Amino acid sequence: xxxxxxxxxxxxxxxxxxxxxxxxxxxxxxxxxxxxxxxxxxxxxxxxxxxxxxxxxxxxxxxxxxxxxxxxxxxxxxxxxxxxxxxxxxxxxxxxxxxxxxxxxxxxxxxxxxxxxxxxxxxxxxxxxxxxxxxxxxxxxxxxxxxxxxxxxxxxxxxxxxxxxxxxxxxxxxxxxxxxxxxxxxxxxxxxxxxxxxxxxxxxxxxxxxxxxxxxxxxxxxxxxxxxxxxxxxxxxxxxxxxxxxxxxxxxxxxxxxxxxxxxxxxxxxxxxxxxxxxxxxxxxxxxxxxxxxxxxxxxxxxxxxxxxxxxxxxxxxxxxxxxxxxxxxxxxxxxxxxxxxxxxxxxxxxxxxxxxxxxxxxxxxxxxxxxxxxxxxxxxxxxxxxxxxxxxxxxxxxxxxxxxxxxxxxxxxxxx
Ligand code: EPU
Numbered sequence: 570x571x572x573x574x575x576x577x578x579x580x581x582x583x584x585x586x587x588x589x590x591x592x593x594x595x596x597x598x599x600x601x602x603x604x605x606x607x608x609x610x611x612x613x614x615x616x617x618x619x620x621x622x623x624x625x626x627x628x629x630x631x632x633x634x635x636x637x638x639x640x641x642x643x644x645x646x647x648x649x650x651x652x653x654x655x656x657x658x659x660x661x662x663x664x665x666x667x668x669x670x671x672x673x674x675x676x677x678x679x680x681x682x683x684x685x686x687x688x689x690x691x692x693x694x695x696x697x698x699x700x701x702x703x704x705x706x707x708x709x710x711x712x713x714x715x716x717x718x719x720x721x722x723x724x725x726x727x728x729x730x731x732x733x734x735x736x737x738x739x740x741x742x743x744x745x746x747x748x749x750x751x752x753x754x755x756x757x758x759x760x761x762x763x764x765x766x767x768x769x770x771x772x773x774x775x776x777x778x779x780x781x782x783x784x785x786x787x788x789x790x791x792x793x794x795x796x797x798x799x800x801x802x803x804x805x806x807x808x809x810x811x812x813x814x815x816x817x818x819x820x821x822x823x824x825x826x827x828x829x830x831x832x833x834x835x836x837x838x839x840x841x842x843x844x845x846x847x848x849x850x851x852x853x854x855x856x857x858x859x860x861x862x863x864x865x866x867x868x869x870x871x872x873x874x875x876x877x878x879x880x881x882x883x884x885x886x887x888x889x890x891x892x893x894x895x896x897x898x899x900x901x902x903x904x905x906x907x908x909x910x911x912x913x914x915x916x917x918x919x920x921x922x923x924x925x926x927x928x929x930x931x932x933x934x935x936x937x938x939x940x941x942x943x944x945x946x947x948x949x950x951x952x953x954x955x956x957x958x959x960x961x962x963x964x965x966x967x968x969x970x971x972x973x974x975x976x977x978x979x980x981x982x983x984x985x986x
Contacts, residue, residue: 571984573958573982574955574956575957575975575982576956577929577949577955577956579981580816580817580854581978581979582979585808585820586974587804587805588612588616590759590804592663592801593760593764594798595663596663596760598610598622599670599737600764601626601643603744604790605647610642610797611798612639612799612800614969617967618966621657622661624657625653625657628649629648629653653667653679658682659683665693668696669741672705672718672721673718673746677715678716681712687941689899693735695728695729696734696735699726700739703721703722703726721747721787722748726751726752727754729754731754731755731867735756736761740783745790749786749787751783752783757779757867759802759828761778762778765783767794771793773785800823800848802824803872804969806829807878809832809833809850810836810882810947813882814881816855817853817854819851819978820850822849823849824848824850826845826850832875832879839859840856840857841856858885858925860890860924862890863890863892865894865896873896873900874940876894876940877943880904880921881945883923884912885927886925887925889922890923891920891923892922893920900941903940904921906948909934911930912925912929928953929951929953934948934949935960939967946982
């Protein structure tokens with residue numbers, strides 16, 4: 570199993586280019602199931618979750634997916650079988666995104682229930698009840714969701730709570746339903762908007778994406794399309810925080826700073842020196858940081874996917890910072906690893922209190938999820954001596970060539986097999 574070895578203390582300088590968003594490309598790939606036309610996607614990050622989604626689509630019937638650098642072409646002319654099996658879904662919960670498209674186009678789906686993961690229980694009840702509202706019959710048995718339907722029929726649906734993949738699943742399903750669907754309390758994430766923009770290119774009639782209420786007028790069929798995936802705001806935020814901690818002078822380019830308004834505000838409030846210039850953020854390191862509190866929230870609030878990385882920054886800030894994780898019930902698995910590196914953190918339930926600044930010391934650490942791994946890489950960049958990050962497969966799920974990008978900025982980092 571691969572490890573990342575990082576020697577802390579190098580100053581980062583230079584420009585890093587952000588890849589396409591993992592959480593936008595996964596629903597975009599699932600949308601290939603909605604049409605017998607070809608989908609061409611650009612700015613596709615080469616990360617393991619994308620490979621897993623390719624495997625899911627092939628299992629369902631995609632023929633000869635063509636990968637060409639950061640572009641890919643996918644076509645699903647017909648269904649080989651309606652099942653997304655346990656072995657694939659357990660690797661990646663986002664496989665559940667095939668549920669809506671399968672029922673909408675083929676009238677049946679059998680998708681393994683994702684179950685919990687390291688960061689929480691993560692139920693999919695809202696996906697299922699919304700599909701039922703569109704007319705699908707859903708049975709849960711033997712760890713699988715079995716869904717069937719004639720043509721789905723548009724309905725008025727209010728999500729109990731904001732759900733990103735839930736909104737995406739139903740947006741896709743409703744695009745092929747008969748009549749109009751109104752979705753209320755939708756997720757506002759840029760990845761939802763990117764999916765709506767792809768679906769619109771495919772012929773869907775969608776209004777209001779990016780707001781609480783999305784209206785979809787169902788169409789009889791959708792066609793192939795070509796689309797460029799939005800930049801990954803979480804990867805951008807991670808490199809911005811690397812620049813705050815270990816820069817010199819770092820420019821993060823090809824990002825959408827407006828999609829990072831909440832985290833950039835909090836980082837500025839903590840004293841970080843950031844300058845926005847169009848699609849770039851310039852970061853000058855070495856600032857005196859002061860502890861600032863955050864509460865994670867659905868977009869446009871502070872993203873839970875940047876909570877762990879922010880915690881590493883707060884270990885270097887003067888005073889106290891209180892981090893409240895309001896989205897997932899167990900997303901503090903990085904706390905104990907940061908403490909092993911010397912951080913002063915106490916945590917109780919959904920709240921962590923960080924007292925800083927504390928010097929960090931390199932250590933052997935282990936991550937339990939993607940963003941926790943990223944926070945430990947950041948810690949490794951400033952830790953004294955070597956940090957060895959085990960279970961690198963977590964980071965490979967969602968960060969494209971992270972060690973190459975950091976190396977190019979001047980970090981001392983290597984992958985060891
Ligand atoms: N929830 C329910 N019932 C549901 C669906 C969600 O109770 O039917 C709860 C969840 O347990 C959670 C909250 O609603 O407490 C929000 O979860 P959401 O459904 O929005 O999360 P998700 O769609 O499963 C996506 C991202 C996650 C990101 C979250 C929150 C993708 C593929 N995944 O997950 O990304 O953390 O939204 O922003 O888009 C990551 O990239 O590291 C990652 C975990």
